[in-house]
Amino acid sequence: MADENCTEVTQFTFSGLTEHPQLKPILFALFLGTYVLTLVGNLGLIALIRVSPQLHTPMYFFLRNLSFLDICYSSTISPKMLLDLPTKNKAISFAGCLTQFYFYAVFATAEIYLLTAMAYDRYVAISKPLLYDFVMSPRICMSLVTMSYLAGLLNATVHTSALLRLSFCGPPVINNFYCDGPPLFVAASTDVRLNEGLMFVFVDFNMVTTNLLILTSYACILVAVGRMGSAAGRRKACSTCTSHLAAVIIFYVSATFNYMQPSSSNSLESKKIASIFYTIIVPMLNPMIYSLRNKEVKHALTSFIRRKMHF
Template identity: 50%
Template structure:
């Protein structure tokens, strides 16, 4: 089949999360609420950190970037998913599909590395508290952030570039609720060996490397916490990490389940469930986890609300 046939695929139909008609409206209402909470939560976190001077620290600098990534990540996926629940057939054009794939990959990869940068920040804060402000300087924070987004751009460009070279002609129905890598590969009439190779390689780099960084950081953190003599001191040190550990476990667990295995029909079906976690649930939970379990955020919110009242 020649490359000219590639141009015949001008649009796709997204199969969606569920094919049961009775579930469409309840799922629409559920994920609409999730998306509203996600947007309000992450926008509130960004604005709270921006306007509260005592939150202008390295930890909250990274947290504001995580909230930005979560907001963008969810906005790339959820609106189209909501459209799928109310339309009998959810169409997406080829350029829109490739654009969605690009930005989904960008923000998913960026989130992996931002969580790793946050783990390093917690390591410095607990293991080297006296040098914390010296080590986590504006210069280092800036370049860590640049590195996070650069890795996102590189990974998404590779994934999308390799997808563009394929001839997609088997069908135009994507067995997913968004344009993800494995469901698109199922439509290819040309060899997907290189694509699968790069998916496994980049997934290892962008999932296993940050995971190793986070694990190593927490080994040193736990060792440092165990050396603290007072129970109150240990509790305080651990509380600064508990929110981050929760976010890491949910995000990396669901992402690893989806991408660190060969593509197959079964993995795509199972992957829909895990995809829901890292595309919609995690972006909603992160601001809730970090606000409900953080005294500084609660204090800053209280001060702003008191200022608005008076």
């Protein structure tokens, strides 16, 4: 009977970010501003790439998709978190929790594979410049983006299906501000070893595989840069990689800290901080990183503003 009662749970309650009344308005203003900047920055970058002919290249095709993913996976978490922050009852339905987890897993997984595709794009551009247009054809670029989304769908489907087998004794409290695997495992009343095993295997495979591919791409890039005769050529090659490398490091460090540790109530508070960083802060930083350090984007933006001013 106890197990039957546990399976009848219809909603979860988030512990949230804080229970201190003085901090809530500050955090609400901070994260609302962050979310608005995320939407404005990424939508602006998508629009700029679309209307600027000089940005119609494979590199910016990937960047446009990266901005789209940043909007999507930030929007699966930030609106609900902002609604819950001022309230005491931070509830979410069982179906709503699984839906949030599913789409978050889709977009976050797709992003790490897209970052890997972007590393390969930089490798081809620097190591094989004469073959770049042939190797990075529109068909190849679309295939790489499609594979990124398929990897996200596979990863999300496996973990969400495994979550359906768990039972929760009510009212279950999720020690987080959104539905994620490790906090759900802690809240479950049944054996979660299968879920933790799947999480470890899939996350480990995704992180290790993409890391190796990115490191291999950059190792080849370093070799190619070392063979360049001119200092100007080396500086230009490095400048095209620094933005991507910064985005990769920020995303991977925080994601690795969150998922490569065992699920336990003692580690969830530190994981919550990492989650804030890579689910809320990183989507805001990506367009800034690519815009501020990219001369082509700044030139396209300047040209666009001048055209509008003439009208």
